[in-house]
Amino acid sequence: MENLTTILLYHVVAGSVFSDDLEEGFVPTLNGAAVEISLMDGPKVNESNIILVDKEARNGVIHGIDAVLFPPAENIKELVNTNPDFSILKAAIEAAGIEEIVANTQNITVFAPTDQAFIDLIDALPTVNNLEELVDFLGGTDGLINVLAYHVFVDGRVFSSDLTDIKITMFSGDEVTIDTSGPKLIDLGSGESNIIATDIQGTNGVVHVIDRVLLNL
Template identity: 35%
Template sequence: MKKLILTTLLLSGSALAGGGGMVPAGNTIASIVANDPNFSTLLAAVQAAGLVDTLNSSGPFTVFAPTNAAFAKVPEADLNALLNDPAQLKALLLYHVVPGRVTAAQVMKLTSAKTVNGASVNIGVSGGRVMVGNATVTRADVRASNGVIHVIDTVLMP
């Protein structure tokens, strides 16, 4: 069932974005996400929430980007709720975005950060690993022309 839901999310994201023609070009956060197969679910969610232009804008932004495997951990009921509520999906995605370009070295010095959706997310270091909420940063400092991406292994829930 979860695969069906994820497929629906992917297809609805493509349909809402006008198919493949909306894939951003260049080195923006949106284009990096669009061109990395590990972020296909994130891309579909960004498209469904109408945030492609935001992540293509000048920013700068710091995005804690969940992988497809991170989205696969989301309980089915929660994923269904997101699919049926574009405003909630947008709020969830904006909880993964911090204004400004915050590098890994800077993130490691923080205890929290205010996200674009207005809520704060806890940040810490545990066992030498950077934790953002309950997610672990698995790859840091993916540089984009309009910010930076830190890859995480769990979808952050506000």
């Protein structure tokens, strides 16, 4: 029954949203995860066509779709663990001892560096040859946690359709600048990280993939 409730809540959004109100982008559901509205070839919700609109009820409005919507099934820790491009990030999370935080903290946005992003950072540091030496360079476990926290926004799920040209404060307490012309992130040292994949949803948040490790040193 819990799984059924989770699925049903993924079909409900807050408020009375009529067809004229629909806009391209992501809309949070009562499940916590978001659905993607597409108007280009549709309208659609995720991959389901909207085939009936604006049926009013006393407490809201109903739109009919032609397929059941299934919410994300993996938390962010599981998403990282099962993606081969995140093997170094997985090892870094384990080295920092924050696996359960990544798995259980709700409504977070993670900007996840690829393996190549970590390799590029290690190659750029003359005294560093592997993750263990990178941790030492960062000042040990606390330094690693600080850098990883600089990749996490804890004040909500930020989807690609929400991005604007602003500065946001990450979990580390440091700011990062969002530049939508890339889109990309600019860290405290003016280093630029391109956002190369977006809107990978987990049960507890959303992941965007970046091609450079953000540094707040």
